[in-house]
Amino acid sequence: MKRIAYYAAVLGIVCTHLVHAQSVDNLKKHISYLASDKLEGRGTGTEGGKTAAAYLEKQFKKIGLKPYGDKGSYLQEFPAKKGLPPNVSYVQATNVVGFLDNGSDKTIVIGAHYDHLGKGDQGSSLEANSAGLIHNGADDNASGTAGLIELAKFYAKNKIKEKHNFLFIGFSGEELGLIGSKYYADNATIDLKSVNCMINMDMIGRYRDDKGLTIGGWGTSSFWGKNMPQLALNQGVKYNVDSAGVGPSDHTSFYLKNLPVLFFFTGAHQEYHKPSDDANLINYEGELKVLELAKGIIEKIDESPKLDFIQVANNPHAGNARSSFKVTMGIIPDYAFDKGGVKVDGVTKGRPAEKAGLQTGDVILKLGDNTTNDVQEYMKALGKFEKGQTIDAEIKRGAEKIILKITF
The missing domain is CATH 2.30.42.10 (PDZ domain)
Incomplete structure (x- = not known):
């Protein structure tokens, strides 16, 4: 019997390592493709941006999510303004939306933006003389998009019927000013009253144990502070908190609809909004840590009553978490x-x-x-x-x- 128990334990360890290795490989595959030169920086309304949307649509379809965009498709199109005066243009942008129906009256929204800066022509590159240079955006935000795909796959394939439905959204137009998430929040394809919370992943590919993870939206529900500390401790994740419900990413659009939000962000770095934000710099093991933490808090949400919503007051950095301004208006x-x-x-x-x-x-x-x-x-x-x-x-x-x- 001892020998049987020993072999069972060894088999369990081997299986765990295999699943872990497969997860790393999947993240590498998604990020390497999305951040490749072929997609030319995934600029909103560009051919590279459309190719990225098609990739996300293909993944959602393969996973088995229901199309929850417009007209029975995965796509939700909207107009977007891009460029700086006098070179302003209007393009057609696309959110990619998939639904996992567990037959619940409650839904968790999980989102990440898949667009980036294209060839540096959207006015927010931090590289001097960057026009024409491909900004691959591996961390910003191929990392979050890869996480979105892998979480969708996990919840669709895990053989457990959670007590929530899941709505997975790949947003476009984030780099132009959260345009895609605002459009979705104003033109939602589900009843927002059924949404329990929104979880946003933006730049989750550069986790460092010494620096940790920033968790935004902390103050938008008492649930986060009651449950996240022990989860993070159990999983060995160092973190900092930002109470604000508003910030420089897509959770803002849902917070403004009076929904609790959670924002995962591993921090800015020297390659932020530069052509050098490439896939070889991603910490794939660290990103898995972030995704496991997301799964942990989702499990807690699934076990709990509806989350309370708190309107956050007096955050001096609200809406300007990545700016260098001396003042903010709020x-x-x-x-x-x-x-x-x-x-x-x-x-x-x-x-x-x-x-x-x-x-x-x-x-x-x-x-x-x-x-x-x-x-x-x-x-x-x-x-x-x-x-x-x-x-x-x-x-x-x-x-x-x-x-x-x-x-x-």
Whole structure:
């Protein structure tokens, strides 16, 4: 009997190693393809971006997810504005949406954006003279897209019928200003009232034990703080928390619909938004750690009643987690708005905009002496101000123009 138990234990270890190795191989396969020169940086509306969408669609179909885009397909198309004045163009962009139906009245949304900067022509490359250079975006965000595919495969094939349905979404237009996730949240193909929470993966491929994982959305539900610490401890994952529900990625669009969100992010690095963000720099073992942590918290969600939602107040970095500005206003701009000015899509409690009386739906026309005809001009203006400074902001509210005092 001891010999049988011994061989069973050895077999279990061997099987575990084989599954682990297969998971690493799968991540390598997805990321190597998505971040290859063939896809030319997966720019929104480009041929490379369309090829990436087709790859994601093929994976969802192979896994057996139901098509949950528009008109019975996996695809949800929407218009997107790209480029900087005077070289602004409009393109057709595509979200890729698949549904795992477990017959539940509750759904967990899991998302990741698959677009990147193309050939550096979208205005956010951090490489000097980068026009024409392919930005492969292995970490940003082929890593999250690969994780999305592997989680979809896991829940579709694990022979366990969870108490939640799962909606898997590959977003486009994130690099242009969260356009794809905003479009989906405003034009959802499921009833958002059935959504228990949204989990977003953006740049999860550079985990380091000394630096750890950043978990955003921590303050949007008490559930995260009650359950995540022990899970992370058990799995040996070091982490930092960001309470904000808004930030520079697609969970923001769901938080603004009053849904609890969770955001996994392994941090910025020297290759961020540069052509050098390549697949050979991905920590595949580290990404598996992040995915196992995601599975762990999903298991806890599945065992629990509906999550509470908390509107997070007074986060000084809300909406600007990757910016280097000295000041923030605490607004979410509507990046798709193109009728002159910057339309406010959300206002963070306790921040300068909210304290000054700015409201969702307002249009910012001017900050101090700086006109803000679009988001790019707004960002340039914001970079000129200092902490403690008070400025006049010209605002259009409905048909009326008003002046508000903004103190940073």
